Structures are given as C-alpha cells and as structure tokens.
Amino acid sequence: MPERLHEAKPAVCGDVEDKMPDLDKELIAAAEEIRYLLGRGYPKNSAIRFVCDHHLLKEEQRFILSRNILAPAIASDRRNKRLICTDLKSRHVVIDGYNVLITLENYLKGEDMWTGDDGFIRDNRGVFSAHVNDETTCKALNLMIEMLVVHKVGSVIVFLDRQMSKSGELATFIRQKMEEVPIKGDVFTSGNVDNEIKRVSGNSIVATADGVIIDAVENVIDIPACVIAEREDQLFLHSLRPDIDHTIEGKIEV
Template sequence: MNNRNRGKNTGDDVLFGSQKQLDKLKMGVQDMLYVLSRGYPEKASSELVGNRYKLKTRQIQALRGASASGQQIENRKLKQLEVSDLKGKILYLDGFNVLILMESLLSGAYVFKGADGCFRDLSGVHGTYKRVNQTQRAIELVASFFQKTEVQKLVWIFDKPVSNSGRIKEIVLDYAKENKLNWEAGLEYNPDKFLAENSEIAVSSDAWILDHCQKWFNLIAYLIKEEKLDVNLIKMA
C-alpha cells in the first residue's frame, strides 16, 4: 500500500477551522442561492460572493461545491431515492467522484455538506489517479452498502482519460471477484454524460450529473450515518 493519503492541505485549518470563517462561508452560500436562483452564472456569482467576503481560492472552491439555485435543489430532491428504493436495482457509480471523496473523508480532510444535502471535498484527480492508504477501506465501505441494501448490481464508471483508471478498475473487479460481488466496471471518455444518459440510478455528488440524471442516491450520506464515520464536516447550508 502506498504511504500517502488525501488529508487536509496546509492552511486548511485556518481557512475552515474557525467560527468566523464558517460564518462567512454560510452567508456566502445564502448569497449564492439568491444570485444563482436569478439566473446568474456560477463562476461570476462565486467571484462576486468571494470578493464580498474576502474568501481565499480554496474557500471559493468549497463555496461553489456547496451552492446551487433554488430550482436545482428542488429538482435534485425530487429525483433523490431512499435506501429502501434500491433493493434489486442496478446502480451506476461515479467511480472517481465516490472513491476520492471517501478517501478524503477517511483521511480527515474537510468535507462540505452543501445546499442539496450532498457531501463534497476539495480533492481532484488532476489527470492522474494515485491509490492512497484509504482506498481499500473506501472500496470495503461501498461493498458493505452493496450487501446491506441488496442492490442487484453495481457498475463502477471511471474516466478513461485519467492515468491509472485502468488499474483502479482492475482493483475494484479483483475485490468483487474475491468477495463474490455482482460488480462491473467500465472506462468512459465522458463519464458524466454516460452516467446521466445510461443509468436509471446514478451514485454521485457531481452537480452536473445530479441535474441531468433520471434518479440518484446519496451514498456518502448513507455511509456516514450507517457506518458511523468520523467526519471532519463543515455544514455550509
């Protein structure tokens, strides 16, 4: 196992660890809701709000991840499934989205709960995926969910252009084979579009997917509650 994790960045405690910063971020999410609901574009809105509260780059990143318009929040909630809806169903899982978020969460990085009830982090793939100390545990937690909820099949979808996507796909499939899990895994050039168009139920916290898919399930929220995970949580809304 590689000796690395996805923990906090240097300086994150200064940006997210005090009540003063938290208050600014919460007010920022309220302002974002107001301007996004009136049709203003996300980038311009986050810059406007960021300037107002003198937010740093990573704070603006967290703000954007946690924010949505009133219409988006309502639309996402209408399409969200409960765990009781999943038995016997086929789920399509946004591989890097779920895996990296779980790795961050398990590493003690800050995780942000947004206006739509989804959890997001500040990590990214950046062209290459590197396995970390928490990767195995993240896969095990997904397996626990799969078995407890009696999902028929789970299909992991990874970004083909990302370096090492083929390797993590094989790790997931090997784990499924060893543990007799009905899992599949695929590589797609445009996984967001694929998940939105080809899955009846998507598992992701990616905003674009949530806005364009048929139905979705909030896996991270389920795992935090069900597995009683210790989370360095920032509630933004």
C-alpha cells in the same frame, strides 16, 4: 465507447495536504448572498466572483462556495431525485467511481465534509487528476462494496475516468472485489464518464455527487452518506445553511 481492462494490478502511493480553515460567519454571509443572486437568475460563476471579490475571500473559500451553493430551484430538484439507501435493494446501480471513492477517501482521512444545498455530501479538496491509488483507496472501496452488499443491490456498473493515473489498475482491483463478494456487474474506464453514465442510466440508480450528472438523470443515491450513516464514528458535517450544521454520530439523513 468505454474500455474494459483486465490484466493490470493495483498500485499504492500518496499523501494528503493540510486541512482547510474552519467555517466562519463571513463565508455563510457570502453563501446567502450568492444564493440570493442565483435565485434571481444570475450566472453562477459571475455571482460567486462578484460576492467573493466583495468579501475578499480566499481561493479555498471560493472553491467551497462553488461546490455547495445552488439556486434554490436547482437544489430542490436535486433533492427530489435523491433516493434513500434502502431503495438500492435489487436495483441496478451505475457508479461514478472516482466521485464516490475520492469522497470516501477524504472522509477516512478526516478531511472536512460538507452537505451542499442539494443535500449531497462532498469534500472540499477538489482532488481529481492528482489522485493516486493507495491504502485509503482500498479502504474506501471496501466500505463502498460492503454498503452495496448490505443493501442487496441487484447489479452494479462502475465507470472510471480513463485519463486518471492507473485507472485501469483500479478497475481490475474493483472487479476482483466485486467477484469475491460476489456482486453482479462490471467496471469500465472511459474518456467521458459523464456521457457514459447519462447514456446507460435509464431506470437505474446513479451514484454520484456530480451536479452535472445529477441534473441529467432521474434517480440518484449518495453512497458516502449511506456509508457514513452506518458507521459509529463521530463526524461533523459542514454546511453553508446554518440550520443543517451539526455533529453526527453515525446518523445522517439518508
């Protein structure tokens, strides 16, 4: 069962690493080959390994491909589950906390952002267990809360991975922010966030870009996309589908 924590205080710390190299034609070519193999039933890990070994791609490039390339049928199914931001009004929202906040943090830090084959925005850093709560975490949380208020959500449940450093402190901080607004809801830490979200999702809207969760639920929202769409700063969204690569100025498909 999820654990509800009350007394901890938020912590501050952390830095980021160097940015990833720019997108190149070889990476796009590899993506097309992987997509072709996945569409014909090849296992994803095997397809990525085979193509990346052939092209002698670096570990960072392999990671980008693994996060963003999908079999066309899976990509289409996920896109059909993706709701627009205005659908949040009066709805109950279940948020995959670290998934959403880490993506927003990396957006704020100027990291490369990607639109996957399924249309969901992801970063290319893969930070999870190494995550620390810092000032950028607070800024990301404020952006998320502001977006939820603007779109007049009915209620919110946030799940945080208990194994993450100081997750209890972050849960307390998020709960305080929700109470200040106010937003009806609560924050829980759990040893298995994926299962908790699947268990309680029902007719709720789930906020995540985690493909495993998206595949298991009915209605999904891309909170980072909603946040970015409402801001005026310019952002280049990478994509391994050339028809999607573009620079945006506060406007993306939401």
